[in-house]
Amino acid sequence: MAKEIKNEIRAEVEQMVAAGRRAPHLTAVMVGDDPASNTYVRNKMRAAEYTKITSETLRLPTDISQDELISNISRLNKDDSVDGILIQLPIPPHISERAVCNAVAPEKDVDGFHVINVGRFCVDMKAMIPATPVGVIEMIKRTGVETFGKNAVVCGRSKNVGMPIAMLLHADGIGETEACDATTTICHRYTPPEQLRDFVKSADILVVATGIPKLITADMVKEGVAVFDVGITRIRDEKTGKFKLVGDVDFEGVSEKASYITPVPGGVGPMTVAMVIRNTLLAAKKQIQY
Amino acid sequence: MAKEIKNEIRAEVEQMVAAGRRAPHLTAVMVGDDPASNTYVRNKMRAAEYTKITSETLRLPTDISQDELISNISRLNKDDSVDGILIQLPIPPHISERAVCNAVAPEKDVDGFHVINVGRFCVDMKAMIPATPVGVIEMIKRTGVETFGKNAVVCGRSKNVGMPIAMLLHADGIGETEACDATTTICHRYTPPEQLRDFVKSADILVVATGIPKLITADMVKEGVAVFDVGITRIRDEKTGKFKLVGDVDFEGVSEKASYITPVPGGVGPMTVAMVIRNTLLAAKKQIQY
Numbered sequence: 001m002a003k004e005i006k007n008e009i010r011a012e013v014e015q016m017v018a019a020g021r022r023a024p025h026l027t028a029v030m031v032g033d034d035p036a037s038n039t040y041v042r043n044k045m046r047a048a049e050y051t052k053i054t055s056e057t058l059r060l061p062t063d064i065s066q067d068e069l070i071s072n073i074s075r076l077n078k079d080d081s082v083d084g085i086l087i088q089l090p091i092p093p094h095i096s097e098r099a100v101c102n103a104v105a106p107e108k109d110v111d112g113f114h115v116i117n118v119g120r121f122c123v124d125m126k127a128m129i130p131a132t133p134v135g136v137i138e139m140i141k142r143t144g145v146e147t148f149g150k151n152a153v154v155c156g157r158s159k160n161v162g163m164p165i166a167m168l169l170h171a172d173g174i175g176e177t178e179a180c181d182a183t184t185t186i187c188h189r190y191t192p193p194e195q196l197r198d199f200v201k202s203a204d205i206l207v208v209a210t211g212i213p214k215l216i217t218a219d220m221v222k223e224g225v226a227v228f229d230v231g232i233t234r235i236r237d238e239k240t241g242k243f244k245l246v247g248d249v250d251f252e253g254v255s256e257k258a259s260y261i262t263p264v265p266g267g268v269g270p271m272t273v274a275m276v277i278r279n280t281l282l283a284a285k286k287q288i289q290y
Numbered sequence: 291m292a293k294e295i296k297n298e299i300r301a302e303v304e305q306m307v308a309a310g311r312r313a314p315h316l317t318a319v320m321v322g323d324d325p326a327s328n329t330y331v332r333n334k335m336r337a338a339e340y341t342k343i344t345s346e347t348l349r350l351p352t353d354i355s356q357d358e359l360i361s362n363i364s365r366l367n368k369d370d371s372v373d374g375i376l377i378q379l380p381i382p383p384h385i386s387e388r389a390v391c392n393a394v395a396p397e398k399d400v401d402g403f404h405v406i407n408v409g410r411f412c413v414d415m416k417a418m419i420p421a422t423p424v425g426v427i428e429m430i431k432r433t434g435v436e437t438f439g440k441n442a443v444v445c446g447r448s449k450n451v452g453m454p455i456a457m458l459l460h461a462d463g464i465g466e467t468e469a470c471d472a473t474t475t476i477c478h479r480y481t482p483p484e485q486l487r488d489f490v491k492s493a494d495i496l497v498v499a500t501g502i503p504k505l506i507t508a509d510m511v512k513e514g515v516a517v518f519d520v521g522i523t524r525i526r527d528e529k530t531g532k533f534k535l536v537g538d539v540d541f542e543g544v545s546e547k548a549s550y551i552t553p554v555p556g557g558v559g560p561m562t563v564a565m566v567i568r569n570t571l572l573a574a575k576k577q578i579q580y
Binding site for chain 1: 388409410415476478
């Protein structure tokens with residue numbers, strides 16, 4: 001599905017270029033040299049290349065000050081040749097993540113983390129919506145999972161994933177965000193285990209974004225549930241001794257009962273990448289009136 | 291409780307004035323002459339007077355253009371003698387409510403409807419939070435209703451009431467919004483009746499904001515539930531033929547089982563008024579860094 005979306009984006013970019021416009025341009029900002037961040041940025045840059053969106057990565061030293069980082073962002077905000085800006089998180093702890101997210105011009109904020117984008121989308125106005133949540137919703141829509149009046153359960157309440165997914169699941173299908181009209185429950189670290197079981201059992205749509213490997217097992221879910229596993233944890237395989245990536249859902253067991261389930265790796269991850277690229281195209285088209 | 295809060299505000303205003311500062315000032319903007327709006331504005335002005343906050347009401351004609359209304363708001367934004375601005379809703383249909391809410395300077399937006407305030411509070415930053423939601427949370431905190439790890443159910447998903455209440459119920463108690471850490475379910479018009487029953491039955495905290503008189507009856511709730519009734523509908527009493535105000539909850543029946551329940555009228559309404567006034571004081575203190 002991520003490939004399909006990237007092909008659609010590429011077709012649109014080719015049309016833009018054929019019509020004499022320049023291709024959309026994405027600038028990624030990376031502070032320091034975290035290996036996981038390197039991988040994530042590289043994946044996004046590859047997807048940009050595939051879709052014929054031009055891109056560059058601005059690498060800044062770990063010890064850069066907050067002011068210097070923000071002045072770099074301000075320069076990109078003013079640069080008409082840059083359509084989308086993404087700040088690869090995490091950033092070093094001496095810098096306020098919130099200040100940096102709010103320093104990106106809302107119309108170039110392809111991560112959708114600026115408070116203006118959060119506010120707009122929470123009141124159901126067109127906005128840049130964070131890539132992971134919008135990727136989950138896109139999977140729901142494209143696979144035809146029914147959401148209207150269904151029970152959706154979100155495990156995890158992070159501001160970049162759980163919260164926006166809950167917003168998109170419960171809100172109005174005919175609003176600007178084209179949300180899902182599902183009855184929506186937000187579970188989190190303080191939901192007692194027996195309550196978690198009850199709510200998960202009621203779910204027609206289950207989104208799990210907790211970072212707890214195999215939190216959700218087959219006995220907890222309803223037959224026919226649609227499962228979206230956002231978790232990704234690196235663990236050592238006891239048998240082979242090698243490291244591997246696992247999700248928050250016991251895929252083997254749960255897939256026996258689920259009507260639809262995303263694997264880890266290879267599920268939500270590639271969709272997130274595709275959605276960052278789609279947000280870049282959206283930014284280049286300048287269709288949102290800020 | 292509303293009275294108690296107004297007394298606290300008054301004490302703080304008196305201190306400010308004793309220290310040589312001017313009293314906070316609230317300007318209400320009313321477009322047209324809706325009788326219900328007149329009542330609401332009058333109640334807020336009375337509460338301002340009680341708390342020694344100075345206030346005025348700017349009355350504008352029903353046929354004012356959107357541009358003219360917004361230029362009036364801009365003038366108030368620039369006026370240093372005005373701390374808080376509230377636009378009494380509804381406004382006439384030829385004017386975009388959203389455009390008007392976003393025209394108020396965020397730091398003077400005592401209704402908390404500006405997208406910057408919505409975004410800030412949804413990512414757990416200090417913000418002006420809409421008066422009704424924050425009033426419900428204040429009642430929860432002051433009465434000592436336990437929320438940590440409890441089940442909260444919100445019926446109604448409006449952007450000014452249901453959505454922000456759900457945000458404050460589920461979010462982190464140690465964040466800037468000092469939210470409630472409850473597992474939170476959002477039910478709405480498309481929740482099937484039998485599902486609504488199941489969720490309401492699971493609720494330790496129940497907030498109802500649907501505008502459907504007596505939607506919630508005694509047989510639907512759990513013994514000991516804390517009930518906050520935001521609904522307010524004017525109906526004709528069949529026995530007396532007179533009009534009266536009713537909530538979304540069958541107070542007589544539900545109060546037999548509830549540990550705590552707000553009446554209509556006289557519950558959420560006066561708290562909302564008190565919270566608008568408290569937001570005005572907050573605006574005057576300029577403690578939020580926008």
